[in-house]
Amino acid sequence: MRIAIVDESAARAAIIQEGLVDIDDCETVVITDRKGLIAAIAAFGPDIVLMDLGNPSRDVLEEYFVVSRALAKPIAMFVDESDEESIAASVDAGVSAYVVDGFAKNRIKPLLDLAVRRFNAFSRLENDLAEARGQLAERTNIDKAKRLLMNSRGLTEPEAYKEMRSQAMRSSKRIADVAEALLMAEEMLGGGR
């Protein structure tokens, strides 16, 4: 079977594609570019098209599926009513699937489940990454604030940290927030030391 993965995020497309390599007799293509999308789809002749829900080309692609005489068999969104639950899951995960008419039904569901899992995994990765970036930024701020206190008040590093921690406890804030407030105050007072 031939699966086209259409996604403007190359990273996410790669993760989907990687998940499909274990499936026997499966050829995949990744299309990330909006320009030439229809020509690329036509040239590949997919049985299944997986497309991210946020893709701005969805209407264009659906129109192509309706009118194209280039396709041997019509392709439609995977809309068998008995599969409402799978479709709802795929919409939740952010992926839409189009399947060529007559494609073996029992092969579709595992594929769709896989795509959904991969999309969800990608979202988790993105969240983790954003969180890690946030934590890194916080740590940097705490270090900067510590140095500020050490320089301006002649404290040692443990003293400076202790000072920030007790301030945080008194005002029931996080240390990172106290550090940020300190840095902001310093900036506004034009410190530059």
Add this chain to the structure above:
Amino acid sequence: MSERLKIGFLPLVDAALPILAQEHGFAAEQGLTLEFVRDLSWATVLDRLLYGHSDAAHMLAPLAIATTLGIGRPARALSVPFVLGLNGNAITVSNALADRIQPEGGLGNAVDVGARLKAAISEHGRKPRFGVVHRHSSHNYMLRYWLAACGVQPERDVDIVTVAPPFAADALEAGEIDGICVGEPWSSVAVERGAGRIVLTTAQIWRRGVEKVLAVPTARLEEKRGAIERLIIAMRKAGEHFVDPANWDTNAAILARPEYVGADPALILRAISDRLRLVRGGELVHFPDFMFQYREAANFPWVSQAAWLYAQMVRWEGQGFDPDAARAAMGVFRPDVYRAALTGRNSPLPGASSKVEGGIGVPLGVGAAQGRLVMSPDRFFDGKTFDPERLEEYLASLP
């Protein structure tokens, strides 16, 4: 406690009323908090609506009807209790084509521009290619209506393809299309980039053409009937605010924000103020009622509007006329809900739910169940009228 409603939309100026209802506190007055889900394709707006990511959506009126009839996918019943506005689309063509079909510049008239387009087709290297935003869109139907009435057969003489609104300028610039019928601010964006010129507005094809609607899955409308009725009240207030010139700048700035339309406020102001720049560096041209979002019960979901859209679906999408489908299409528009929401409030309510479309030539006082209602001319450019009671006769009379 405030009730939350999620509303799906595409970045277009005519998504304004729910957005402004939230931003100016009209929703809060009704005990509602509106949240918005922005998407870039109608297919996704529709999927989110059907699978519960949104409660209601800014939607192409014909797409709500096609979804209910089950064209292209299993039928899912949608209801339209409120029309978000009339018209507001422009036909923008490449500079080369504009030179041929509207050589004197300015806004053409539909008859002359159409005649010149017909003459230009044989000399055009390939069939002129027009973009529309969706197969089931008023853009598609209005463009085809105009072409056919001017002796251009849409199926034979031109190609009509789908282009997502934000990419209208790109597609014109790249020569992928020669013209596009699209909502604002995307024609203005194309003009500003020098990618093309506005030669017509859809308001010149049908002076009061139904455009975007608020669509709600019928089952959810029943579940959340109270909240939807309060949303209608809030959107009427937003409409009153939207059309007041004193608020134009403020509203353009709100709609311009990246979470809403995400475009230059100066371009959004053009649509709001009915003042368009047709060519880069040109003067602003005032075309009254380019967008029509509030007055004359513009938000009332006339059953005859749904019937006209169904007639176009039969005409252009090879559906074949079916009286049951016609009834189902007309049932999508829900004047009963609109009336229930606004009875006893300061909004005129028509006495009838259906009218002869294109039948008003001079301002006409019409029967109102509440308030006073004078309707302005609502003509089609070819002078035809549409009587929903005589749908088949109408279809037979068309070129």
